[in-house]
Amino acid sequence: MDKQLLIFDFDGTLIDSVPDLADATNAMLTTLGKNSYPIDTIRNWVGNGSRMLVERALVGKIEVLDGELTKEDVDHAEQVFFDAYSNMGGSKTIAYPDVDGGLKKLQAAGFKLALVTNKPIRFVPKILQFFGWQDLFSEVLGGDSLSVKKPDPAPLLHVCEALDVTPAQAIMIGDSRNDILAGQNANMDTLGLSYGYNYGQDIRELNPTETFDDFAALVAYILKD
Structure with missing residues (x-):
């Protein structure tokens, strides 16, 4: 070769890394007053970077349509996610x-x-x-x-x-x-x-x-x- x-x-x-990503995602959703999701659902949202993961979690599905979320909402949620993920420590x-x-x-x-x-x-x-x-x-x-x-x-x-x-x-x-x-x-x-x-x-x-x-x-x- x-x-x-x-x-x-x-x-x-x-x-x-899905267990830690799922924990951080659900911590973000809880902070924002939204429902959390099982790990197997979140697993299918991982792979396109943190912002897309956050967007998918906010709408609860893999396809995020134009206009469903404002930039301000996603910016805020992503920062909450980063804070939560940093606190996970990678333990899982x-x-x-x-x-x-x-x-x-x-x-x-x-x-x-x-x-x-x-x-x-x-x-x-x-x-x-x-x-x-x-x-x-x-x-x-x-x-x-x-x-x-x-x-x-x-x-x-x-x-x-x-x-x-x-x-x-x-x-x-x-x-x-x-x-x-x-x-x-x-x-x-x-x-x-x-x-x-x-x-x-x-x-x-x-x-x-x-x-x-x-x-x-x-x-x-x-x-x-």
Whole structure:
């Protein structure tokens, strides 16, 4: 495999952060005097960044129509959410099986690793530190690091340029349509993981280069070549 750079999504790919995100979402809704939701409902709202999660929670559904919410209402709710999420401490966030060892194997094999998430960048370093991954990734971008986020290809292309790697030498690895579309839009191979958050859609429907049901199988695939 003539690849040098592996670009990973974060939530739903390397970590399961939904329990903490759900707690923060429901804390926000409670503060705003609204009804809370079960974790399985909130799981389907995760993946497009914090603002979209907040908007979906405010209207109680995945599709938010134009005019349903004012910018002021969303700005206020998002700040309440940020405060709540900061107070969660990440205590319920876990790494998926084989991710820790798998990332270290890939780095040891000579691959450059990068992280491109739609999570606000302010929350990323603390989580990386918690898992001891702060030195694994050569580049880390959050959803607000640039003016656009996945599925726009710009964050992926930014990482390639920063690390002096062509898109053809890179792979985008993720669990949702945003990851696969971003990789396809950047003209790079994409590897899908079926266990994350993809709004109830099978990741295979987006035609990634390959799809895996667990991280260990993905690592084995990358290393076999």
